[in-house]
Amino acid sequence: MSERKELPGWRWGPFTFRLPFYHTKLCWSEFLQGLMVSAATGLALVPIMTAFFGFSFEEAIALSMIHAFLIASAVIVFGEPYAGGWITPALPLILAFVIGGYEDPSSRFQAMTALTLVFASLVFILGITGLGRKMVIWLPDTLKAGIILGASIAALKRVFIDDADKFLLEQPIATTMAVAVCLIFTFSIPMQKLKERNRFFLMLGALGLLPGFLVAAMIGPLVGEVNFDIEWGFMVPPLAEAFAKASPLVNGWPTIEMLAQSIPLALIAYIILFGDIVTGNEVLRDGMAVRKDEHIDINLNRTHYSLAIRNAAMAIVAPFFPTQGAVWTGVHVIVVQRWKQGPKAMGSLHSGLASYYLMGLPFIYFLLPLMTGLKPLLGIALSLTLVLTGFACAYIAMSIPKSNASRGTVVLIGAALAFFEPWIGLLIGVVATLTMVGWDRNADPIPHD
Template sequence: MQHQRTAGTEQPGWRWGPFTFRLPFYHTGISWPEFWQGIFVAGATGLGLVPLLVGYFGLSFEEAVACIFIQSMLISSAPILFGEPFAPGWITPALPLAIAFILAVDSGGNPVYGTPEAKFQMMTAVSLNFAAILLFMGATGLGHRFIRWLPDALKSGIILGAAIAALMRVLMDEKKELLLKQPITTTVAVSICLILTFSLPVQQLKLRWRWLAKFAGLGLLPGFLIAAIVGPLVGEISYKEAIDSIGTNFDDIILIPPFAELYQKVSPFAIGWPSAEMFLDGLPLAIMGYVILFGDLITGAEVLQMAQPDRQDEKIVIDVNRSHFSLAIRNALMALFSPFFPTQGCLWTGVHVIIVQRWREGRQAMDSLYTGISSYYVFGVPLLYMILPLLYGLRPLMGIALSLTLVLTGFACAYVAMGISKTPIERGVALLTAVALVVFPNPWVGMSVGIAATLLLVGLPKRDPDPA
């Protein structure tokens, strides 16, 4: 039986330290529209990392799914275990920067991190660095001041670097595993998602056609659906493996993720801890991730504050320090058991907006914000990753999923970065910083170029005193 709240108060839960645990089906109910969207949209989007984990990190398909399974459970813990009022997700703009960094080659064309073990050790180092930054900023409350102090040109350069890195990974991937492997299907899927998400004419049509707004609100799912239909028609996708996998035995239907095998390949307890040099080399990437993350925190809070007047029956408590602490814990755990920076962020903007929009329609639409978020994240259990026929059916689409994620990230980062810089000089510095971050394998070099260019060409920012 669901625990009821008193009107105008916070949704009940069990307090532990600064956090609140809300037990599904007791403290929160179920919202079916979010539940079914979450199974397919959240699950299929997470599977976009499988090609990377298999192709570059040496995991088997099943081990890659197990890795994403752990990451998904950690993401889901944000609203359920820690009581965060945001729909969590990756720090998506940092993803292409992390991929470019971990797959970098030296001047001789040799990989900087040549073995799967070295790659996972580097991911562990960056993730632990990131957790330490979060813990420090949360404990001291310096996060807001740090972001205010950071020059616009440098912020813009970091985000523009993510845009360039994302598009290069799709269009210029040296292994040709993204666009060139499924060119027609990928192009159609990416075009559909770009149009539905960013097209100004379509934005006007959404106001007139409610069905179009709902369809576009499904995020990457429309692109997946259309790719699933177009791919077989043009001969770029086959579902033979999925059809052949269908059987009556339990082992043919349910995947028991191979967590033990994954542990032996990725955990620092099994493969060894990163060196001090790795921690130092990965620090700039962690700092860049924090800059992007703080923008997500501000965005998530703003969306909730705009909606709160429509839901006087439920009080939403936003605590930035609590968010820092919960993110630090999640990233530290991820670093130890499924290291892949930056998969533990605070906000999936599109999903957050969709859930909050339904929540603000009233209690009859969604009893509690936490009911909607918990339902979308399938109450912490990523069911899709355990159903083998569905996994095999989605397997041919996983490269397209990664392409969709990267292209939409690149496009969004590009226009955000251009909006941050206010003058032509700042835009020039941003471009110089972005290219340096992408070209040089060591992020210290790119950051140094950006800092030097900012100081010499723009100067230090003149900020108004912090009201806090």
Template sequence: MVENGGWRWGPFTFRLPFLHTRPCWPELLQGTLVATATGLALVPILTGYFGMSFEEGIATSLLISTFLVIALWVFGDPYAPGWTTPALPLVLAFVLARYDTPELRFQAMAALSISYALLVFALGVTRAGPRLMAWLPPTLRATILIGSALAAFRQVFVTDAPRFLHQQPISILLACALCLVLVFSAPVHRLQARHPWLRRVTALGLLPGFLAAAIVGPLVGEVRYEVEWGWLWPPVGDAVAKMSPFSIGWPPLSMFLDVVPLVLLTYVIQFGDWVTGDAVLRDAQPARPDDPIRIDPRRSHLALALRNFGSALVVPFFPAQGSLWAGVHVVVASRWREGPGAMRDLHSGLISYYLMGLPLIYFLLPLLTGLQPLMGVALAITLVTTGFACAYIGMAIPRTNAERGCAVLGGVALSLFDPWIALALAVAAWWLLVGRDPKAPAPAEAPARVAGEEPR
């Protein structure tokens, strides 16, 4: 069986919107709202720590979104692309603490993106990625996730608190609480079976919490809207001049050596994203034999490597070029499995959620200026929900008390110390307190195949 539509080139498939894919209006509407709220969450980081103006931050987000959509258009990966969000708190803690100027921080981001691209490319070509992950002890995987969770909470409630939380406490806490309840609450998920409207609300992910802050914020005096009318032409050239290594200089070799631990940690998180995305597709594929989806780890590795290397040259903000936006992936796959009447094919649904690759929201000045006072809220709910997800996934991995204690100890080290020191401490703690179980089986690499197809 082969995938439907598109032009094949090497291991990739190019799909042109409106020719190879059709608009799916529910996904297009959700994408317009959700992408607007979450796609701009990096703007307060760019303006606060990387010397960007608001307009240049918008231009940077536009470029990042363009590289994300390339995963769907050019490479044909069957996942909803997004940030490798659990790595973001670790990366911010490292870059902001170690480097003082925007130029050095962008150079560090470029070093991270280039190093990561080379690692992912090598693991894809040699097909060594699954073997590397099979070798990695589960306790260390849990350590990375717990470290990401602690770093995310520290970023929101300590590092960024004077700039955001102290200025908008009610709005941010309300938005974070509502998002946690809608996304993670077991009682709410049980109620979805009896209340279809609740299922539709939870499918919107972070948007309800964001909208609640947008309504309550002005009522309590924490948000003041100053909407401007017209069109915004994002200053792409000015933004690229402030961050591209072609204009600010290339990272020195010492910087490439400094970022190695973060690159390895990010790959571990990324591999988990692929496992999650594959599981969702394999679960839904039996309901759609008319639209076979080919899962190819080699293609996914090469596509991710090329995107990260390309973005490093133009818009180096690591880890904004990941392979999975889990919430969107699940929402689209759920409607896809309902049949051709609901969604003609999976790629149409995915590309529709990304506005068919047409980033009109970045040009609408009323929308952008209306969202400007809520950027801190968007960043806070992104980091808090990421931290909570990393925490409960990470704590579910250890099987013994020793493994749980070791994972928490290593996670604290990752959130507080230099990456090389933290990684050494985490490995030492695992070696001394847990050790490798000689009876644990090592899973073999899965070949490329259609989702849902039984391995031969």
């Protein structure tokens, strides 16, 4: 049997830079999926930026482009073997904290800066000391499940209550149809069985959020909820204007109080992040059992360092937490599945990942027809992201507790985190776990790490 070989690249410290088109080759299937899915999903925050952070549509596009650059750098610059993405379950909790706790766009961006800097510092410390794994093992299952359910409740609350008038109620039919299609293709048990029998449905399901977008794009105009005003030509995203509104170098640095208030949320985000990394590693190990020809370097310390650097850079240039996570699980699974098909399907996993992130070239943000075409669908994109996050977090959270007392406590913790300030919710969670269940930690929550 031939020895496993790692794809070459230029080493710098613990990282490996792989130059697109030189070290990594273009994989057209992943490139085209990235062109469609990454563009639509990556712009889901644009409605939030325009509604609550004082950005124009063009400025929000510019900020999203910076986030896309940083996410692509995880694969290309740092050599990470994961499809990078947001820490999505933390998003609704963070929006509730920032939008609910601060009135003007300037202070909201300062709060985002505080969150991102605290998180970057936390990840670096937990990575360099090795305490991250120990902390996640030490946490009780009931508290972890409560945190995940809190993200679920906060996500659904934002869509159906807090911001319903801005997003859901403006496009009710198109949004409902898009959400229904995505829920069915992603989570439905009958649909999973149909995918096993029918290749067409299998391929359609592999496109992630795209089928939901296509349904919204077709039904929306018919019911008068979507009006396309597509402009032709090229757009130059106003990076300087976005930087001036968002960056703490211009906008001002967060206060000590903001930094202190960010600590509970940073801890919650880290717990969710670590779960994503464990999931990503298990997917890679499953792939390596089939692909004996390529060595994939899984390095937890390197992942922590790259996360710390990316989040610190984002905090200074374009603060919007939590867009710099480790693993976009859905995309990660899709790319690894094709990698498992052998060298003819995908020469290297790193080539497939780099292709999905468009080889780090953000040309889609300069295509005016694409940006203006997506504009009326972005509220739907945000609703889709939050509802799917809420559904996934709910079933993950409810699968963890093993007793009725634990299940009831999980719901209590979830509600506390969704409706109160993060530190109050976390305090209620700790007290409720201790008094109702005890410190029910799993001695081996990461069985293969």
